[in-house]
Amino acid sequence: MTNPTPVIEDAHAQAVRVLEIEMSGLVARFRQAMRDSAECLSPGLHPGAYKTFATIALRGPITSSALAELLFLDKSLLSRTVRTLEELDLIERTPDPTDGRSSLLSVTASGRERLEALRATHRSPLLDRLAQWPLEDVRRLAVLLHALGTGEQPGLYEDLAAERLAAESAGPAGPAGLGDAPRDPVL
Template sequence: MDPIDNPRARTAAVRALEAEFGELISRFRRVLSENANRVSPGMLPGAYKVLTTIARKEQVTLSHLADCLMADKGQISRAVRELEALQLVTRTPDPEDGRSSLISPTAFGLERLSVARAPQEGALLKALDAWSLADIENLSRMLHALSAGETP
């Protein structure tokens, strides 16, 4: 019987995958927490995630930021105010919508992010050093399919 047709084997494999994701998520949360603390002592991981998203997008509205992070606009607004108070981001009027602002990282914010990320810089490269390029590309393809709800 093909493993794809064996419901017990499939359930066991999915449970094992779920456990591995749990470990990966726990490790990722630790990294986020450590990085947040390096940006600014006491910064919560959620605010750090908001900052990294703003830095990645370069310029973003509050609404788009909330959509990207699948979070409540009020929660994101509080995090942005915290980041502004720390001079890590700035708001400018949105030229396309006078009721809205564009949020951008400051040079200081980008510098703090760089400092915060330095200890983990290259960790993924190092962890995957012995992997073949094909295996890395396959993992990337499979994770994309999983997160998009597609069949690889």
């Protein structure tokens, strides 16, 4: 006679599985928010192009090579995306003063105005979802997500916040480095 009791997973493995399921749902909601932001910025704009634009807005001026590395994109795909963003007058290329063979990508005045209008009309879904959370829980989540993304052990919120906010205010030349994930200016 067989035992009808299901095999119980190791508690850690089970918790990781639940986390995977929850992250899958979170990624789907994030993708929808990206689609919505892209559509509001320019009807018909691909969400990937929106992410590229948002990253240029945050980190620019930036070279195509650095942008491709930052976003983990193939250079040919990025080239087509950049061309689309240029045609929409969202970004522009200027010669790189440090490397004559390269150009820098930056947001145009029109692109900046459109991004600001988008920010003004679209409140961050993340801010809405976390509005009622205790501050310490939000801080701990930030630390845990950083640790998960980098493979490091969770550290202190103050250290993470100081590093991220310094990198954000410093722009492309700041201490953020290419390995850091860009923050979407709208989400």
